[in-house]
Amino acid sequence: MLEALHLWKFYGGTAAVRDVSFVVGAGEIVGYLGANGSGKSTTARMVTGLLTPSRGVVTFKGRDIAEDLVAYRQRLGYVPEEPALYGYLSGREYLEFVAQLRALPDSVVTEKVPALLRLFGIADAAELDISGYSKGMKQKVLLIAALLHDPDVLVLDEPESGLDVTAARVMRHLVTALARQGKAILYSSHVLDSVERLCTRVIVLQQGACVATGTSEELRTLMSQPTLEDVFAQLVLRQDPESTARDIADLVTRHP
Numbered sequence: 001m002l003e004a005l006h007l008w009k010f011y012g013g014t015a016a017v018r019d020v021s022f023v024v025g026a027g028e029i030v031g032y033l034g035a036n037g038s039g040k041s042t043t044a045r046m047v048t049g050l051l052t053p054s055r056g057v058v059t060f061k062g063r064d065i066a067e068d069l070v071a072y073r074q075r076l077g078y079v080p081e082e083p084a085l086y087g088y089l090s091g092r093e094y095l096e097f098v099a100q101l102r103a104l105p106d107s108v109v110t111e112k113v114p115a116l117l118r119l120f121g122i123a124d125a126a127e128l129d130i131s132g133y134s135k136g137m138k139q140k141v142l143l144i145a146a147l148l149h150d151p152d153v154l155v156l157d158e159p160e161s162g163l164d165v166t167a168a169r170v171m172r173h174l175v176t177a178l179a180r181q182g183k184a185i186l187y188s189s190h191v192l193d194s195v196e197r198l199c200t201r202v203i204v205l206q207q208g209a210c211v212a213t214g215t216s217e218e219l220r221t222l223m224s225q226p227t228l229e230d231v232f233a234q235l236v237l238r239q240d241p242e243s244t245a246r247d248i249a250d251l252v253t254r255h256p
């Protein structure tokens with residue numbers, strides 16, 4: 001359903017994404033992993049049409065998304081890594097605004113928005129300004145906004161960010177339920193445990209390039225590692241976390 005073909009993105013002379021290709025089929029949850037700065041959000045922005053690839057193409061149902069971005073965005077739900085919410089609006093007002101922008105029927109505002117606010121556990125804060133929301137509450141608003149129009153494709157960039165244990169569990173079950181309904185989901189995350197449990201396939205990025213792809217089981221077998229976290233550590237980590245932490249702690253406590 002969603003396909004990235006030989007995507008490159010250059011910032012100045014530096015390639016942030018290098019020749020990345022993948023397919024996310026209907027009903028699939030594809031995990032997108034990589035260390036900080038490896039190109040995950042840049043890829044997410046290209047597959048949502050917010051950023052034009054330097055090279056390569058993104059297709060939705062076989063058609064270049066650039067040919068009709070408006071039509072594509074009507075079928076796309078996106079949870080960005082950086083929440084860009086209007087702080088002076090209440091949660092309800094913001095979601096009504098999104099529904100209006102998307103020209104959704106009145107019933108979305110009168111029924112779906114209040115029901116989703118309730119189900120996400122933020123109905124009590126619905127009339128308060130978003131500027132006063134916690135990080136997790138903002139994340140819930142972003143998730144609701146991405147789902148209001150019942151999209152076919154979901155691009156989730158760090159969807160668990162700020163969510164408490166219960167909310168994160170609800171979100172993971174929700175992602176599975178949405179995939180069962182046939183949605184194609186790209187799930188970018190640092191929470192390897194969730195990726196291992198949720199995702200049908202995993203793509204591992206390193207310095208903008210895809211260094212491994214397969215099911216979690218295939219990657220574990222291939223790398224002879226017990227968990228996806230160990231696979232990831234072997235593929236991507238270039239420093240020993242324990243000794244790095246020791247060096248930082250030593251430096252912090254060093255006085256001239």
Ligand SMILES: Nc1ncnc2c1ncn2[C@@H]1O[C@H](COP(=O)(O)OP(=O)(O)OP(=O)(O)O)[C@@H](O)[C@H]1O
Nearest residue numbers: 011012016034035036037038039040041042043081
């Ligand atoms: N607008 C920009 N201008 C210049 N360089 C950029 C820009 N956006 C991203 N980069 C660079 O591109 C590389 C990839 O960044 P990106 O945000 O895609 O990584 P990421 O994998 O999402 O990282 P994180 O896990 O920290 O969110 C980084 O080196 C970053 O500095």
